[in-house]
Amino acid sequence: MVVVGIVGASGYTGGELLRLLARHPEVEEVRYATSRRLEGKPVWKVHPNLRRDYPDLEFSDPDPVEIGEDCDVVFTAVPHTAAMELVPDLLEGGAVVIDLSADFRFDDVDVYEEWYGVEHAAPELNDEAVYGLPELHRDEIRRTDLIANPGCYPTGAILAAAPLVEEGLVDVVIFDSKSGTSGAGAKPSEVTHHPECAEDLTPYNPTDHRHLPEIRQELGKLGDVEVHFTPHLAPLVRGIETTAHGLGDVEIEPKELRELYVEYYDGEPFIRVCEVGEAPRLWAVRGTNYCDVGVFAVGDGRVVVASAIDNLTKGASGQAIQNMNVRFGFEETAGLEEPGYHP
Amino acid sequence: MVVVGIVGASGYTGGELLRLLARHPEVEEVRYATSRRLEGKPVWKVHPNLRRDYPDLEFSDPDPVEIGEDCDVVFTAVPHTAAMELVPDLLEGGAVVIDLSADFRFDDVDVYEEWYGVEHAAPELNDEAVYGLPELHRDEIRRTDLIANPGCYPTGAILAAAPLVEEGLVDVVIFDSKSGTSGAGAKPSEVTHHPECAEDLTPYNPTDHRHLPEIRQELGKLGDVEVHFTPHLAPLVRGIETTAHGLGDVEIEPKELRELYVEYYDGEPFIRVCEVGEAPRLWAVRGTNYCDVGVFAVGDGRVVVASAIDNLTKGASGQAIQNMNVRFGFEETAGLEEPGYHP
Amino acid sequence: MVVVGIVGASGYTGGELLRLLARHPEVEEVRYATSRRLEGKPVWKVHPNLRRDYPDLEFSDPDPVEIGEDCDVVFTAVPHTAAMELVPDLLEGGAVVIDLSADFRFDDVDVYEEWYGVEHAAPELNDEAVYGLPELHRDEIRRTDLIANPGCYPTGAILAAAPLVEEGLVDVVIFDSKSGTSGAGAKPSEVTHHPECAEDLTPYNPTDHRHLPEIRQELGKLGDVEVHFTPHLAPLVRGIETTAHGLGDVEIEPKELRELYVEYYDGEPFIRVCEVGEAPRLWAVRGTNYCDVGVFAVGDGRVVVASAIDNLTKGASGQAIQNMNVRFGFEETAGLEEPGYHP
Amino acid sequence: MVVVGIVGASGYTGGELLRLLARHPEVEEVRYATSRRLEGKPVWKVHPNLRRDYPDLEFSDPDPVEIGEDCDVVFTAVPHTAAMELVPDLLEGGAVVIDLSADFRFDDVDVYEEWYGVEHAAPELNDEAVYGLPELHRDEIRRTDLIANPGCYPTGAILAAAPLVEEGLVDVVIFDSKSGTSGAGAKPSEVTHHPECAEDLTPYNPTDHRHLPEIRQELGKLGDVEVHFTPHLAPLVRGIETTAHGLGDVEIEPKELRELYVEYYDGEPFIRVCEVGEAPRLWAVRGTNYCDVGVFAVGDGRVVVASAIDNLTKGASGQAIQNMNVRFGFEETAGLEEPGYHP
Incomplete structure (x- = not known):
């Protein structure tokens, strides 16, 4: 069982994480759903589909190190560049980080800097990051604390x-x-x-x-x-x-x-x-x-x-949870059993 | 744990039943998914979302009494008039029947006959039927073997x-x-x-x-x-x-x-x-x-x-499963925990 | 033949006016298509469907009196409250005004003020305005210089x-x-x-x-x-x-x-x-x-x-042109012959 | 001014032809709108957008030679293979034929026969046919009586x-x-x-x-x-x-x-x-x-x-009318002036 934090929980990928974590059998609690802009607002006011699932959870805005200390795993669902500013603190706090931004997806920091037009804020961490496509990198994902969730x-x-x-x-x-x-x-x-x-x-x-x-x-x-x-x-x-x-x-x-x-x-x-x-x-x-x-x-x-x-699922938040499952040794399909619709 | 039959499983409500039953904690097996037209065809060929969930289940077309004997509960997802021809046999076989058609929804058979323009084939059973809206009729649903699922x-x-x-x-x-x-x-x-x-x-x-x-x-x-x-x-x-x-x-x-x-x-x-x-x-x-x-x-x-x-869910197949849960004393939300999407 | 001005031409109703006026047989020229924000930009950059029809027309932002002087008819496609500030000047310039906002739609200024929560800026003009639904008020429309186009x-x-x-x-x-x-x-x-x-x-x-x-x-x-x-x-x-x-x-x-x-x-x-x-x-x-x-x-x-x-057509800009046709004695269907689609 | 026939007028391309021809300045009359299945039915019952434009035109099913005799130009909007059966008679009647099917689009009859899996019924006419993309073949279109409208x-x-x-x-x-x-x-x-x-x-x-x-x-x-x-x-x-x-x-x-x-x-x-x-x-x-x-x-x-x-327009019926315009020396944009929408 893990305690989870979501940094940037007001957008669609944040909401999708909340949806999927609500019934995840290995999740003890979603302790943080952060949003600077919406601090103090119940998350279900933004994601009304989750009205019943998170009756009390409010958007908060704590210190990243604190989030990292309190959580076993933190999902960062913030824009690129914002993520690389946060991730060092989250890791320092002790959490496994699954980053949904592009900041740690490139083996070569130069490629990132060229395509995103910014200087990388944590190049030393970039080497530890694993590209989180389990079908190609399952073993490396098991052994890292920084998973770069694919685009x-x-x-x-x-x-x-x-x-x-x-x-x-x-x-x-x-x-x-x-x-x-x-x-x-x-x-x-x-x-x-x-x-x-x-x-x-x-x-x-x-x-x-x-x-x-x-x-x-x-x-x-x-x-x-x-x-x-x-x-x-x-x-x-x-x-x-x-x-x-x-x-x-x-x-x-x-x-x-x-x-x-x-x-x-x-x-x-x-x-x-x-x-x-x-x-x-x-x-x-x-x-x-x-x-x-x-x-x-x-x-x-x-x-x-x-x-x-x-x-939003295999293309973002679902895959992020799959990565969590792989990393923590949970059943890989835990919380992800939904078979899909017709029509 | 119950064994389930679905009579008329090739349409959208049939497919939705299959989807929801696939992960229902109290369902031992979906034994029958009937379709005269598609007999012998794997159900996933019609409902490709369920490819993994029912790798071996084929559409079949057995005798209704046999279905009723083999199953604890049978969902009839066939057009009105077809249902009232089948239900007596299914009940005779011993199953609880949850009928998604209109055939048993009316307290007064005359109303049915007037609005549907046909003679009712099983008026004697109509009195046993309970209108399956749990929010209004939960207690009666618990005590009947014939539940008329609402429109x-x-x-x-x-x-x-x-x-x-x-x-x-x-x-x-x-x-x-x-x-x-x-x-x-x-x-x-x-x-x-x-x-x-x-x-x-x-x-x-x-x-x-x-x-x-x-x-x-x-x-x-x-x-x-x-x-x-x-x-x-x-x-x-x-x-x-x-x-x-x-x-x-x-x-x-x-x-x-x-x-x-x-x-x-x-x-x-x-x-x-x-x-x-x-x-x-x-x-x-x-x-x-x-x-x-x-x-x-x-x-x-x-x-x-x-x-x-x-x-297709609360308006048909989800409610049918809610009725099953109520009738069999299962947790009322069993198999129906999906919280919904945003967006 | 008339010279036309459109005050507020960057929105959808402004664009729809431009579309319909482009081929109107009684329109000599659309002289003004105003937009404060987009002054100097070709209108087709905002309405690319009209690339060929207005190759040279640019958004402008002239004085309302000047617009009223230069045009026979001016359509005001601006938000309510903005219209009532402009209309007096346009009328003073000598143009017929067809106002697509709500500012002059109410016989009783009090109703407007109550529902829109603002004081009316030109209550004396309100009495001259005719509610521009030709099917009900064709004769009055012929005799007024201020037509309040319906919602x-x-x-x-x-x-x-x-x-x-x-x-x-x-x-x-x-x-x-x-x-x-x-x-x-x-x-x-x-x-x-x-x-x-x-x-x-x-x-x-x-x-x-x-x-x-x-x-x-x-x-x-x-x-x-x-x-x-x-x-x-x-x-x-x-x-x-x-x-x-x-x-x-x-x-x-x-x-x-x-x-x-x-x-x-x-x-x-x-x-x-x-x-x-x-x-x-x-x-x-x-x-x-x-x-x-x-x-x-x-x-x-x-x-x-x-x-x-x-x-956007009968509900706004088409009806505005119908009103122009009625007011100026043109064929009522001029410029509005499009029969619709299937599908 | 031309008299027009449409063979196969009940489908979408037939309806689109009717829509565009209704206001075409060079069209005297749409004399035939054929449909075997709907003979005697007013065309507007199938294309309700044209209720006002063709109050009296009914689907008919006359002999192709007769259609060819009565019309200056005939559009064939029927499935492939059906067209090549009809076209010889229409041409014999004396009409210019603009065929919206694939039957005469290929320079080489063998290519047609290979891809469509049928024997060509009028290979001798195929040589006369011109591929009706005016941007590439405007001159040939002017000189033929059989235009193969592109896919x-x-x-x-x-x-x-x-x-x-x-x-x-x-x-x-x-x-x-x-x-x-x-x-x-x-x-x-x-x-x-x-x-x-x-x-x-x-x-x-x-x-x-x-x-x-x-x-x-x-x-x-x-x-x-x-x-x-x-x-x-x-x-x-x-x-x-x-x-x-x-x-x-x-x-x-x-x-x-x-x-x-x-x-x-x-x-x-x-x-x-x-x-x-x-x-x-x-x-x-x-x-x-x-x-x-x-x-x-x-x-x-x-x-x-x-x-x-x-x-349905440049991809079918609009282009067919463009071809008619080219062939008969009309203004190429006649009947096709619609500028498009936003949005």
Whole structure:
């Protein structure tokens, strides 16, 4: 049983952590749900779905060292740059930190500094951090106190292509991803203003999204591949569909390709491999920690594989809890058993 | 621990039962998931969200008496008229039956026959049936073997207005309800064809929907009130928002009105009472068995109260499981702990 | 041919005016499209749909008197209170003013001051203003220089119920209206943040929305009727569906009821009367100046009539242009011929 | 002035033709709107948006030769294979035929037969047919009596990439397209059942969609390029967003790239070129014949260009009317002036 803190609990990923922790069998208590702006306000006023689950928990704003001392594990769901300021104190306090920001995701601090345009505040800690994609780094996650939870797009993209890359089947992969609007966070903006986006679908940061170096880093560990990535905002609330277009001199049948994925992900509790020709559905992963992978089409020197995740769950808070489970030796699926919906 | 059968498991309510039963702590096994049309097909091929949860369960089509013999409880999720043909056999087999159709919802068989335009096939059983809204009939539900699970609209409407009616605060209630498209079932039709309905919102059966007599029957037990009802198809997947417009010589403050609801529903595990002025949100009940009730506005001889439910959960399959829990003496929230989403 | 000015051209109603005026056969030029914040910026940068139609028009911020002098007609699409500060100068300049705000909609200034909580800045002008619903006030509109363009909800509500009220068929009408999100304007807010509203539908200001006194004023001129109104935010972009629930000792067949509407609106260019039982569709009025009226159901002392409008067109800018056409003796449908879509 | 016939007028493209022809200045009359199934029914009962525009036109089912004799131009909006059976008779009657099916789109009948799996019924006519994309084939369109109107996806894809390919900037183009549900037609199916698709987004026919050979044929005329294509069903009604991922040893600045497009499409009435970094918006082309092209990003040997069209207008019926305008020497924009919406 662990005592948990959430630093930055007023946003969507903070709320999703609260939702999933409410019934987690190994969680003794969520002791802190911080928000400077909302200090003293009950968390359920911001997350009314949790009215019954946290009747008394209020947003607080204590000292990070204190949070680290009182908690076994702290989730940091704050913007990048804010996280790296906090994490040293949290670690000093003695907690395991699972950081949902980008601050500790890069093996090479220079890459971070180049893509995020800031100086890293804790480069010495960066070396201890493990990229928290359990399907690729389960063992390292078990042995670290600082887990860098992956970005939403990288989670869907890496899991869609890892077997392809590791097998050396393709030379180039172009990820064309479509995200629901909750990926933009709880703060209103023109981009997610309903009249503007509800019947539209647009690419953004088409060649230079900050999740690109993250995908490149992880796939680069698996094989030699050229990686491109273009995200789109799609008119739906939760979910990322990623279509991975792989190019190469591919000689494989769709059935074999699927078999390759089945073997690669054998035993993985959160990867569900679809049938050949079956597209993964966003409603089937909604609210869950699953990444469904499917399609498995081959034609004219191209392979197409698609993945579906919930950007707030497997793409953020669900994966963070999976990381907690791995790190603390809990059942990996603890608190994450939701099977998904139809429809 | 109970063995369960689902008669009619290929539709949305059947799938929702499977989803909720998959993790129910008191369910030993879902032994039957019937579908004449899909016999022999794995259930996950129709409900791909349940791929991992029912790897081996296939649709079957056994004799109803056999189902009744093998199961402790059987959910019938078939169209009206089909249910009343099956239920006698299921009961004869020895199972408790929770019928999601309209066939046993009316105290007076004549009302059923008038509104549904068919002769009742089992009028003698109708007297044993209990209207399965636990908030109103918990005790009778405990003592019957035939539970008539309420309609989706009636659930939202009755729960929104029961305290008003029982207190005699209003003379007339007009329910203006807006349902998501999953309420129309899994079978495609022009009405739910995405291009036709996605940016539209239309009333249908405005004065003569079959759920009207159901609402009248139940509210009529609580007080003397004139009831009207108009449903609408709204462009969302899951959820029913019901706005109850109560008319009468009302002398009450919104705060008192809310207090009345808090007391009326005190101890109810699935009714969450919102703050004064707070509208219940459909995302907060999505996939859950909650009915959130709120708004509590008063003005010019009118009271407005609104409710939000998920039409497939509290409006159908979740409530059916709540009824099972009540009937078998399980924890009433067993298998129904999902708190809802934000967003 | 007229020269036109638009005061407040950066919002949705301003943009809709620009769209409709671009091809209006009697418009010589849109000379001003004002915006203090965006002065000097091409209008098409804010309204990219109009890239080709206004290649050179820039947002400007001239003196109101000057605008009034240079233009034959000025549309004021600014928030309430801002309009009443500007209108005197525009009129002084010599222009006809069509005001899309609420500032001049009330016959009785006291009603305005009570509901809007401000002192009226130009009460002497208020008497000259005509409520610009051509179906009810066409003759007065022809003779005034200050037209108060109706609110979006009142347009749909009044047109849905006017024949009912004028015929004295009902004693009470409850309007339950559902609006698309564009009704909230172009400024992002939590209410219209896509993740919050896209799968939700909520009532707001259920007994005290500011459009209520407007509906009461206009229907009160037609007959003696008790009026209630509750608006809802619905997950669609453009359109208001209004369900009018009329109560009374009604003795009429749906067919006769429809006939009554056909006669009442005989010759009206923008009212399309649906068949008995046919719900008006939002896509059929989208982008158009039509108000489709239908349903015509009767039962148990209740009448149900529904209307559909596009909140930005018949509910705002289209109606404003209709008012210009009436006032200047143009063909009433000039510039407003768009028939609507399917789907 | 021309007399027009529409063969197959009950579907969405038929309805869209009726909508656009209703106000076309060069159309004397729409004489035929055929539908075998709906013979004798007023067209507005199926397309209620056109209630006022075609009060008397009924679906009819005359002999094709007769239609060809009575009309100057006939649009065939019927499924592939049905078209090639009809077209010879229509041409024999003397009409110009604009065929919205795939039957005459391929220069090489063998390609058609291979991809559509049927024998061509009128191979001798195929040679006369011109691929009706005016931006590429305006002169040939003027001189033929049989215009093969392009597919919806190919229109968006070809226009997005033509300048890239003609300039030889890229070696490979992968088109990742996302279509609204109206592209699937008016017939309900599971794929477009609202509960299934409204919060989902899925790829289909990822390597072998029938529009692929059409795109390859046309781009192949412009340059030597490897073409791939994957379509997706997106949760919106009207619109196709196409992201063209071009690979090659590209040495160009985004600004130059945009300039290239501006020059390439100079004078084109329906191509609007966006600014660098500006994504084309689906609402800005909705209901219009525009193809907006934008984004113009370059990075790491990749070019990204995106296009937006309305699949029923520029992607089908609007383009068909543009083809009529070109063929008959009318103003090319006649009947197609709608500028689009915001929002």
